[in-house]
Amino acid sequence: MAYLAKEERRKAIILATLEVAKEKGFAGITTRAVAKQLDAATGIIHHHFKSLSELKCEALRYLSQKNGANCITISNDLPPTQALLRLLSFNVTPEERSETSVWVSAADEANRDPEFARVYGEETNKSHEWLCSNLKEGARTGEYTLTLPVEFAAWKLMSLAFNLYDVSNLPDTALTPDMAVQILKDELKSTLGLESKDLASQLLSSH
Structure with missing residues (x-):
């Protein structure tokens, strides 16, 4: 080297x-x-x-910082609804798909390594903070009509979207991306008051 x-x-x-x-x-x-x-x-x-655990933790932090910078860039370039749909889109690039698989494996690793679990929790909180900021801005501009407190709505959307994405991409699952998008679309309507006819197409649109 x-x-x-x-x-x-x-x-x-x-x-x-x-x-x-x-x-x-x-x-x-x-x-x-x-x-x-x-x-x-x-x-x-x-x-x-000093240890393999430290290396894994630092790798997760690096990936989280990269994702956070991407969120900030998108937020600066797009209005709240478009920024949210861009981040929740199911038709991701190959790079984003591979990174998603890394996050899935990180959740598993958190169950095995207490130190890694602590870092995983810290970095997940940062994603939640970004989503809270998005929801607050969307409510301020009138794009969202929140039916839950911001913090609860953010956790609900994060948990639902990420789990739907993970399951719908399993090789033998009966949950198709179209079904997952419809579930998420209904939740966006229920939690944020979004009723655009284009929601589904935007969630499946290419970047």
Whole structure:
């Protein structure tokens, strides 16, 4: 591996870790697998991260920061409803699909590793904070008519959308993306008062 400054090397290790996670999930991350992805010796990883758990935690933080920056960009470019639908869209890019699979495996890892669970909870809270901001702005502009307190509505939408996405993408599930979108569309109408005829098409539209 070519010479890199300390922070650049740490970032390179984290990116290699996420590539392994995309293929094997967080459960499949080992120092050997990361070193192979990085084309480096395992000793380099041990030098920069005191444990495999720390490496996994830092990889999750990096992914969360990337997603958070994406949310901010979308919020700055689009009105609340369009920004929300863009983030909840079921027809994601291949990169977003692989990242979603990483988040699914992260939830499983959180059940195995207490430290990772703490970080997973912290980063999930950040997603909730963004959604709360979106809901507050949508209510302020009159785009949303909330039927629940903002914090509750945000958790409800997050939980429903992410679980529908996960299940509808399983290989043998009876839940199709069209069915999942219809369920989410009904919830957006119930919780936010959104009644646009284009909701379903926007949730399935390409980016």
